[in-house]
Amino acid sequence: MPRMTPPDVDRAAASRAAVAARRARAEVKRAIATRARSPLEVAEKAWNDPAATAEASLRVRELLSSIPTLGPTRTARIMERLGIAESKRLGGLGVRQRVRLRNFLEAREDRSARRGNLLVLAGPTAVGKGTVSAHIREYHPDVLLSISATTRPPRPGEEHGRHYYFVSDEEFDRMLERHEFLEWATVHNAYRYGTPRPPIDAALDSGRDVLLEIDLQGARQVRQAMPQAQLVFLLPPSWEELVRRLIGRGTETSEEQARRLETAKIELAAQDEFDYRVVNDEVGRAAQEVVDLLAAPRD
Numbered sequence: 447m448p449r450m451t452p453p454d455v456d457r458a459a460a461s462r463a464a465v466a467a468r469r470a471r472a473e474v475k476r477a478i479a480t481r482a483r484s485p486l487e488v489a490e491k492a493w494n495d496p497a498a499t500a501e502a503s504l505r506v507r508e509l510l511s512s513i514p515t516l517g518p519t520r521t522a523r524i525m526e527r528l529g530i531a532e533s534k535r536l537g538g539l540g541v542r543q544r545v546r547l548r549n550f551l552e553a554r555e556d557r558s559a560r561r562g563n564l565l566v567l568a569g570p571t572a573v574g575k576g577t578v579s580a581h582i583r584e585y586h587p588d589v590l591l592s593i594s595a596t597t598r599p600p601r602p603g604e605e606h607g608r609h610y611y612f613v614s615d616e617e618f619d620r621m622l623e624r625h626e627f628l629e630w631a632t633v634h635n636a637y638r639y640g641t642p643r644p645p646i647d648a649a650l651d652s653g654r655d656v657l658l659e660i661d662l663q664g665a666r667q668v669r670q671a672m673p674q675a676q677l678v679f680l681l682p683p684s685w686e687e688l689v690r691r692l693i694g695r696g697t698e699t700s701e702e703q704a705r706r707l708e709t710a711k712i713e714l715a716a717q718d719e720f721d722y723r724v725v726n727d728e729v730g731r732a733a734q735e736v737v738d739l740l741a742a743p744r745d
C-alpha cells in the first residue's frame with residue numbers, strides 16, 4: 447500500500463471534514479423542513495454560538511428553501527427583497543442583512559402562530575357580493591377569496607379558475623362523492639354551487655384569512671361545520687335599489703330575475719341569523735367594513 451505524504455494526509459482530513467459539514471447542514475435543513483427547528487432559531491444559533499459551524503455555514507438560500515411553504519422562486523424573490531446575494535452563508539451576513547432576515551423570519555413565525563379567520567359573505571341576489579369581493583381581491587390580496595365550483599355556464603368575461611370552476615353535473619357529482627366540499631347547495635332552484643375545502647384549510651393553517659361569497663344555505667352549513675366562522679349579511683340600501691341592480695346588471699332573463707327576487711325575499715328574512723350586517727351603499731366603504739371584521743381577533 448502506498449504511503450501517504452503529509453499533503454495527502456491534509457487533503458484526506460479536509461475532505462472528511464467537508465463531508466461531515468455537508469451532512470451536518472443536511473441535518474439542519476431536514477430539521478427545518480420537518481418543523482423540528484424553526485428557521486429563526488437556526489439563524490440565531492449561527493449568529494450567537496461560535497461552535498455552531500453547521501448553522502453558520504448554511505446558505506441563506508438553503509435556510510429559506512427548507513421552509514415547507516417556500517419554493518425556489520419565492521426564496522429567490524425574498525432574498526432579492528432582503529438584499530442578500532444567492533451565495534451568502536448565514537455566518538457571512540452583514541449586520542443590516544441579519545436585521546432584515548431576522549425581521550422577516552420573526553414576521554413569518556408570528557403569522558404561522560396565528561390561524562386565519564374565516565368570513566362568510568352572503569346576501570340577496572345582486573346586492574353586490576361579487577362586486578365587494580372583487581374589490582377585496584384587488585386591494586387586499588392577502589385575503590384568500592375562495593373559488594367555488596358551479597354547474598352554471600360562464601357569463602361573458604368570466605374565467606374558469608378565477609371566478610368559478612365551471613364543471614359539468616358529472617364532475618360536480620364526482621366532487622361530492624370524494625367529499626371535496628365544505629358546503630354546497632342548489633341556488634335559485636337552478637344550478638349547483640360548492641366550496642372546495644382543501645384550499646381553505648391550507649390557507650387558515652398558514653394564518654391566511656379566507657372569504658367565502660356564498661348563499662344562505664351554504665352559510666348555514668359553514669356555521670355547522672366551522673362554528674368559528676363569522677357570518678356577514680350584505681344588505682342593499684333599499685329593495686328598489688336591489689331590483690335596479692339586478693335589472694341593471696342585465697345578465698339574467700326576466701324569468702330568472704323573478705326567480706332570484708323570490709329567493710331574495712327568503713334570504714332577507716333570514717338576516718338576523720348573521721353575526722353582522724353591512725349595507726352595500728358604496729363598494730369601497732362596504733369592502734373596508736368586511737375586511738375590518740375579517741382582521742378583528744375573534745374571542
Ligand SMILES: Nc1ncnc2c1ncn2[C@@H]1O[C@H](COP(=O)(O)OP(=O)(O)OP(=O)(O)O)[C@@H](O)[C@H]1O
Pocket residue numbers: 569570571572573574575576577578691692694695726727728729
Ligand atoms: N354599491 C353599489 N352601488 C351601485 N351598484 C352596485 C354596488 N355594488 C354592486 N353594484 C352593481 O350591482 C350589480 C350586482 O352586483 P353583483 O353582481 O356583485 O351582485 P351579487 O350579489 O354578486 O349577485 P348574485 O348573487 O346574483 O351573483 C352589478 O351591476 C354591480 O355593478
Ligand SMILES: Nc1nc2c(ncn2[C@@H]2O[C@H](COP(=O)(O)O)[C@@H](O)[C@H]2O)c(=O)[nH]1
Pocket residue numbers: 568569570571575594595598629630631633639640641659660661662663664665
Ligand atoms: N352555497 C353556495 N353558494 C354559492 C357558492 N358560490 C356562489 N354562490 C352563490 O350563488 C348565487 C348565484 O351566484 P351567481 O354567480 O350565479 O350569480 C350567489 O348568491 C352566490 O353567492 C358556493 O360555493 N356555495
